[in-house]
Amino acid sequence: xxxxxxxxxxxxxxxxxxxxxxxxxxxxxxxxxxxxxxxxxxxxxxxxxxxxxxxxxxxxxxxxxxxxxxxxxxxxxxxxxxxxxxxxxxxxxxxxxxxxxxxxxxxxxxxxxxxxxxxxxxxxxxxxxxxxxxxxxxxxxxxxxxxxxxxxxxxxxxxxxxxxxxxxxxxxxxxxxxxxxxxxxxxxxxxxxxxxxxxxxxxxxxxxxxxxxxxxxxxxxxxxxxxxxxxxxxxxxxxxxxxxxxxxxxxxxxxxxxxxxxxxxxxxxxxxxxxxxxxxxxxxxxxxxxxxxxxxxxxxxxxxxxxxxxxxxxxxxxxxxxxxxxxxxxxx
Amino acid sequence: xxxxxxxxxxxxxxxxxxxxxxxxxxxxxxxxxxxxxxxxxxxxxxxxxxxxxxxxxxxxxxxxxxxxxxxxxxxxxxxxxxxxxxxxxxxxxxxxxxxxxxxxxxxxxxxxxxxxxxxxxxxxxxxxxxxxxxxxxxxxxxxxxxxxxxxxxxxxxxxxxxxxxxxxxxxxxxxxxxxxxxxxxxxxxxxxxxxxxxxxxxxxxxxxxxxxxxxxxxxxxxxxxxxxxxxxxxxxxxxxxxxxxxxxxxxxxxxxxxxxxxxxxxxxxxxxxxxxxxxxxxxxxxxxxxxxxxxxxxxxxxxxxxxxxxxxxxxxxxxxxxxxxxxxxxxx
Numbered sequence: 001x002x003x004x005x006x007x008x009x010x011x012x013x014x015x016x017x018x019x020x021x022x023x024x025x026x027x028x029x030x031x032x033x034x035x036x037x038x039x040x041x042x043x044x045x046x047x048x049x050x051x052x053x054x055x056x057x058x059x060x061x062x063x064x065x066x067x068x069x070x071x072x073x074x075x076x077x078x079x080x081x082x083x084x085x086x087x088x089x090x091x092x093x094x095x096x097x098x099x100x101x102x103x104x105x106x107x108x109x110x111x112x113x114x115x116x117x118x119x120x121x122x123x124x125x126x127x128x129x130x131x132x133x134x135x136x137x138x139x140x141x142x143x144x145x146x147x148x149x150x151x152x153x154x155x156x157x158x159x160x161x162x163x164x165x166x167x168x169x170x171x172x173x174x175x176x177x178x179x180x181x182x183x184x185x186x187x188x189x190x191x192x193x194x195x196x197x198x199x200x201x202x203x204x205x206x207x208x209x210x211x212x213x214x215x216x217x218x219x220x221x222x223x224x225x226x227x228x229x230x231x232x233x234x235x236x237x238x239x240x241x242x243x244x245x246x247x248x249x250x251x252x253x254x255x256x257x258x259x260x261x262x263x264x265x266x267x268x269x270x271x272x273x274x275x276x277x278x279x280x281x282x283x284x285x286x287x288x289x290x291x292x293x294x295x296x297x298x299x300x301x302x303x304x305x306x307x308x309x310x311x312x313x314x315x316x317x318x319x320x321x322x323x324x325x326x327x328x329x330x331x332x
Numbered sequence: 333x334x335x336x337x338x339x340x341x342x343x344x345x346x347x348x349x350x351x352x353x354x355x356x357x358x359x360x361x362x363x364x365x366x367x368x369x370x371x372x373x374x375x376x377x378x379x380x381x382x383x384x385x386x387x388x389x390x391x392x393x394x395x396x397x398x399x400x401x402x403x404x405x406x407x408x409x410x411x412x413x414x415x416x417x418x419x420x421x422x423x424x425x426x427x428x429x430x431x432x433x434x435x436x437x438x439x440x441x442x443x444x445x446x447x448x449x450x451x452x453x454x455x456x457x458x459x460x461x462x463x464x465x466x467x468x469x470x471x472x473x474x475x476x477x478x479x480x481x482x483x484x485x486x487x488x489x490x491x492x493x494x495x496x497x498x499x500x501x502x503x504x505x506x507x508x509x510x511x512x513x514x515x516x517x518x519x520x521x522x523x524x525x526x527x528x529x530x531x532x533x534x535x536x537x538x539x540x541x542x543x544x545x546x547x548x549x550x551x552x553x554x555x556x557x558x559x560x561x562x563x564x565x566x567x568x569x570x571x572x573x574x575x576x577x578x579x580x581x582x583x584x585x586x587x588x589x590x591x592x593x594x595x596x597x598x599x600x601x602x603x604x605x606x607x608x609x610x611x612x613x614x615x616x617x618x619x620x621x622x623x624x625x626x627x628x629x630x631x632x633x634x635x636x637x638x639x640x641x642x643x644x645x646x647x648x649x650x651x652x653x654x655x656x657x658x659x660x661x662x663x664x
Contacts, residue, residue: 039492040485093455097448116429116491119451123425123458124484130462131477141473145463152456153372159448160371 014322018058021080025057028081032132033125043109043121050091050103055323056187057084062323063191063205066308066316071195078136079194083187085129086148090155092122097159098242100235140190147186154178158244165253165265167245173214181213204307211304212324215297219327221246222293225281240273240280247296252289294328301328346654350390353412357389360413364464365457375441375453382423382435387655388415388519394655395523395537398640398648403527410468411522417461418480419515422487424454429491430574432567472522479518486510490576497585497597499577505546512552513545536639543636544656547629551659553578554625557613572605572612579628584621592619626660633660
């Protein structure tokens, strides 16, 4: 599956369509994560772009307008900023966990300023997000803090299961749902709720977000295995290094020839996963396990997009579906 | 200044007086930081006692009752739990920063489960605290998140100034105000506000909390230099190791004989601060710099206690003053 010319054009169209929303969110983020001139402000400026395309906040606004454009405005941009700052904070903390050196082609904060500063700046971004959420009336503050609790639980579970080469697919799916997908679901849910959506519309958008969040993480894990570091813009191969089992590897372990499985298992368990990365990658690809993972992600996206059938037809609904397709096509 | 028999009796009286409040807060903490049975719950149980005496939540309740006992109840216990969980999260993250191995006589989370888990569990506790705060009506959620922003800024500043052997007293005071004292001030402030205190009462209790928070940190820094590790129950000497300038050291650098200052400066800047700890400690004590720091803390406490004159006389006001005295007498 490769980005064909028409896919590339579709992606550019997507980015153009969400650009006005992204600009609004960008302005809100600047206000929310504001710090007095000096060291903290410089750090915030360095990490502010880590979230990249601002997909999550774009989804808050698109979900809102797909439900009711009249009721979608500044509050949605502020909610988008909150979601994006929670996401950015988890990236800053994740980079410590992964020992990653690059993020979006820039040095990670942990690499640049040390782990202490990375821990504290993540906390600062979280506190900034919660302070903003608390100033928005309605249930968003409580709900988004509760979502973050689940994100943390998913990440703890992931660390705890590292080194477990027999990780079950069910547990993998639980981990990625909590650590990644729930925040996409929450983005769509608050967007719909704050636009006065019906229970059915809110449930559909929540399920849509969850599905494409799951697919996003599956593709992220595929890219860690077979992506191009220069294109992706972050350190890759960290999953093999850390004995972190992901969908293609779980599929491989279950379906490949037992002698090959044994040698990959041996490489991983003896800490040679990173060093042997290209051999392992070739074996996993040859077994069809990368295709199987991509197929699974595709099914997640198809099912997610179908959930939007209950919404009235709109440009925003189509843009949300384009985001879903983008998740499959992305190279970074 | 040593804990005499009567001071010891006063401390026991203090702990007995705040015991019912602590029990209420303990129950609230258990609810707020609840996690499904399993690994995360075990981690929460391990770190729940890190905060020790629960001074901050006790202050929420005492400030409330000092203002209006009729209006002080469950909401105050919940606010106390929020403050204590924010505090506990910062301790878990601080232990990573300090590389500390022990806390309250137990292994730090970072020592026991690795830094990844410590980062994530701190985030989980913060999210739990914010979720609870958001379910309390009134401005507490926004205010406490804003306070946490300042705590983080104080801590980042501290890391940034590490290794600066010429740290000015003014900057030291700014750091400890943000990283420590503001959370004490906030405890008293929300206690008074949620009991319907007047602007004058709220300002007095805020200033009281700020003053004893400053004193608390000065004494903490003194204990890191001259305390007994067995008694204090955590790793000491870390400030010297990390070239972190504290009040006694700043006083010493400014007032001691220049030859002795030069040799201490040399030991610190060449990374021999920990190894030379006993020599440095003796020099700082002999110069009267530890006494000077303790005197400064005492003045902070006296001024703080005087701020409570505007409150009507009450048992709770006297208990708050006993907490202030305890801050000076504590050995751990």
